[in-house]
Amino acid sequence: MAAADQRRHECRLGGIRYPSSCRRESPEKSPQRQQQHQNHRGATTVELKRNPDSVWRSWSASGALIACLAIAAPSHADTTLLLNGWAGATQQLTKDILVGWAKEVEKASNGRIKYSLLPKAPAAPSGTIDAVINGLCDVSYISHGLHPGRFSLTKVVEFPQGGASAEINSVVYQRLYEKYLAQAGEHKGIKVINVFTHGPGHIFTSKRQILKAADFDGLKMRVGGPVLSQLMQAMGAAPVVRGAPEMYELLSNGVVDGTLVPFSPVVTFKTEKIIRYGTSIPGGLYTLSFALIMSEKTFNALPKQDQDVINHWSGERFAARSGQAWDAEDQDGLEALKKAGVQLTIADAALVNAIRDKAKPIEDAWYKDAKAKGIDGEKVLAEFREETRKMAAAKR
Structure with a gap:
């Protein structure tokens, strides 16, 4: 073999x-x-x-x-998939999404497809795709923003006020990925099990609360990708692009003054004692794009019945599950932030409008990038926002 x-x-x-x-x-x-x-x-x-x-x-x-x-x-012989949970074994990306998926696959295959979670990531987060392609692991999740220059179309879900929940965003994102984005081939060499987003991201700071646009001036903010990096620069802050697992070290050592994340990571990565203020943006300041990915070579080598099992637990079915996991963690995170005494406020219309105005040129530039790849970015982004609004209204 x-x-x-x-x-x-x-x-x-x-x-x-x-x-x-x-x-x-x-x-x-x-x-x-x-x-x-x-x-x-x-x-x-x-x-x-x-x-x-x-x-x-x-x-x-x-x-x-x-x-x-x-x-x-x-x-036949059983197959054991090596899982790479680089964010940490207790983080929901690993325990609820990556391992949660593997458990469903093991059950549906009657135990033919097993899994083994690596105790240590075989590469840095930015090297995850290459680790999968080169056979250092079989299945992992990726945050598209941590792979600069590799992905552009996935930014469609990362602009301000993208949606109300991770579940809704993830389901709509998966549909649009299959309908429009997959054809561009940005994930060449890997099998995309599903795409998804985390919950609405907000603004957390240790120095001062963000109540107006000018409050961003001079702050060093940890961000998770290029869209947020550009947005923070436009707002007058200095962006530091790092993964969420590095938040505690960055904040405790004064490398950054704040971070942009959903509610749950503040608690998951134990920064609720360092963070003093939180500003929530209706619909989210942003969401980040993720994908659960698998080695194409590993998948292609499986018997058809096992490929069918994996395909069954791919796409919209698991996109919804991925979003649900984030939403549950975010609710727990919000309660923990309140308990920790973090001062939380909701951004007023003036701040929301200022952020939207600064984001518009970034969106326009993305439309051009999408067009170069044969995708009508303006149409896709408008459809994403419209469909998430419809789904949110239907759930009320």
């Missing part, structure tokens, strides 16, 4: 599970991959010792034993 297939198997004989040593491995397997297999397969080598005087007795039974094993051996 070629290493490019990226399939992990466990052989079963007569009800006994044997380690991966019973399969052929390609010499192409990377040292990192070999180490991962050693660490995560739990393989054990057992040395069988025989009494030389009794060896002759085994020959008479060997033919019958081989025949029994041939009958008992199944026609």
